[in-house]
Amino acid sequence: MRKLTALFGLLVIASSPLHAAGPSAVASIDRSLWPDPIDSQPAFDRASRAELLAFAHALAESEQLSDDALRDQLKLKDLDHGAVEHMRTVYWHRLATNYALAATHCTPTEPFCQGSTGEAAFRQAAVSFTVAAGDRYAAWFQAAQAFHHTYLDELLRLAALFPRISSEVDTYSARELSGNELADRHFLLTFDDGPTRAGGNTDKLLAVLRGQQLNATFFLLGEPLQSRLQQMPAAQLARDYQGMCVGAHGWEHKSHSAWPEWQGSVERSIALVHDNLPNSFVPLFRPPYGQRRADSGAFFEAQGLRVALWNIDSQDWNAKVDADQVKQRVLTLMLLWRHGVILFHDIHAKAQTAVPWLTGQTQGSGVQWIDCHAFPPS
Numbered sequence: 001m002r003k004l005t006a007l008f009g010l011l012v013i014a015s016s017p018l019h020a021a022g023p024s025a026v027a028s029i030d031r032s033l034w035p036d037p038i039d040s041q042p043a044f045d046r047a048s049r050a051e052l053l054a055f056a057h058a059l060a061e062s063e064q065l066s067d068d069a070l071r072d073q074l075k076l077k078d079l080d081h082g083a084v085e086h087m088r089t090v091y092w093h094r095l096a097t098n099y100a101l102a103a104t105h106c107t108p109t110e111p112f113c114q115g116s117t118g119e120a121a122f123r124q125a126a127v128s129f130t131v132a133a134g135d136r137y138a139a140w141f142q143a144a145q146a147f148h149h150t151y152l153d154e155l156l157r158l159a160a161l162f163p164r165i166s167s168e169v170d171t172y173s174a175r176e177l178s179g180n181e182l183a184d185r186h187f188l189l190t191f192d193d194g195p196t197r198a199g200g201n202t203d204k205l206l207a208v209l210r211g212q213q214l215n216a217t218f219f220l221l222g223e224p225l226q227s228r229l230q231q232m233p234a235a236q237l238a239r240d241y242q243g244m245c246v247g248a249h250g251w252e253h254k255s256h257s258a259w260p261e262w263q264g265s266v267e268r269s270i271a272l273v274h275d276n277l278p279n280s281f282v283p284l285f286r287p288p289y290g291q292r293r294a295d296s297g298a299f300f301e302a303q304g305l306r307v308a309l310w311n312i313d314s315q316d317w318n319a320k321v322d323a324d325q326v327k328q329r330v331l332t333l334m335l336l337w338r339h340g341v342i343l344f345h346d347i348h349a350k351a352q353t354a355v356p357w358l359t360g361q362t363q364g365s366g367v368q369w370i371d372c373h374a375f376p377p378s
């Protein structure tokens with residue numbers, strides 16, 4: 001028995017590159033510390049400016065660390081300096097762009113509104129960003145500092161491992177989709193790893209989405225889809241997914257950068273999804289853990305597929321965070337990144353409460369949950 005447990009432990013480690021690369025701490029925040037509702041475009045922009053300045057402040061602070069200190073902080077054995085520097089440059093550009101959008105209509109007397117908005121001016125504002133004790137935003141500020149330090153570490157960890165371990169943190173070409181293609185305030189909901197057995201979390205989530213008059217893109221795995229098709233005819237399952245979009249997530253939930261049979265996994269899972277759910281099929285492939293080979297672009301192009309990554313990770317698969325933490329994390333990241341593809345997992349229950357909460361919180365804010373058929377935008 002002990003031998004079996006030890007062997008099982010080994011297998012789990014060997015087959016779980018995500019958990020090997022996963023964050024040691026997951027960022028979440030109590031949104032009730034933000035003292036305003038987010039029920040109008042100016043209110044969304046104000047909260048967005050605050051998150052942008054807080055994240056950028058953490059980014060500026062991290063640049064003061066030596067590589068050795070950063071490596072220790074990220075709990076890594078080694079660190080790719082060039083990859084970290086590259087992602088920092090990318091983030092500064094995205095943050096400054098987002099801040100300019102969030103500050104378009106504000107006047108300098110409003111909270112978190114700096115006069116000028118170029119990248120250099122934004123960087124300067126971020127370095128000196130603080131909120132005085134006693135200010136009505138002071139409690140938020142304290143929590144936000146912790147959130148953004150932890151969240152930045154999540155991203156820098158992925159950056160430091162890239163491309164040795166690939167992930168959603170960066171793309172290999174413009175054919176790979178990350179969520180950054182979307183317009184300001186536009187978000188796409190995506191759900192991975194399903195379907196569950198009939199009556200399970202996938203079905204419950206589909207009912208929640210219909211109740212909200214939303215659709216989403218589901219990235220299905222070959223094995224559970226095959227099991228589900230043994231439970232019910234394809235036509236019935238197609239009705240369950242009607243109005244949604246379905247792409248593939250591989251035959252098995254394995255890293256598609258390390259698996260010798262990864263091309264067969266893509267072909268088989270795409271064929272199963274396409275042949276059984278033709279009306280909902282979209283030619284998108286999402287590699288498990290975001291892991292795909294640097295030279296996989298020609299294969300996907302030849303298959304007529306695009307790799308679909310994400311830029312907002314709900315971490316809903318993670319036992320360290322509950323549904324309440326997941327929804328508050330996602331809202332904070334929506335304010336920070338202002339657009340994108342949100343990653344949830346329909347096999348877990350957390351999204352069933354997170355999604356209605358997010359739509360409620362952002363009502364009137366100008367946030368648009370895009371039709372999955374409009375992705376990627378042309």
Ligand SMILES: [Zn+2]
Nearest residue numbers: 192193288289
């Ligand atoms: Zn997955």
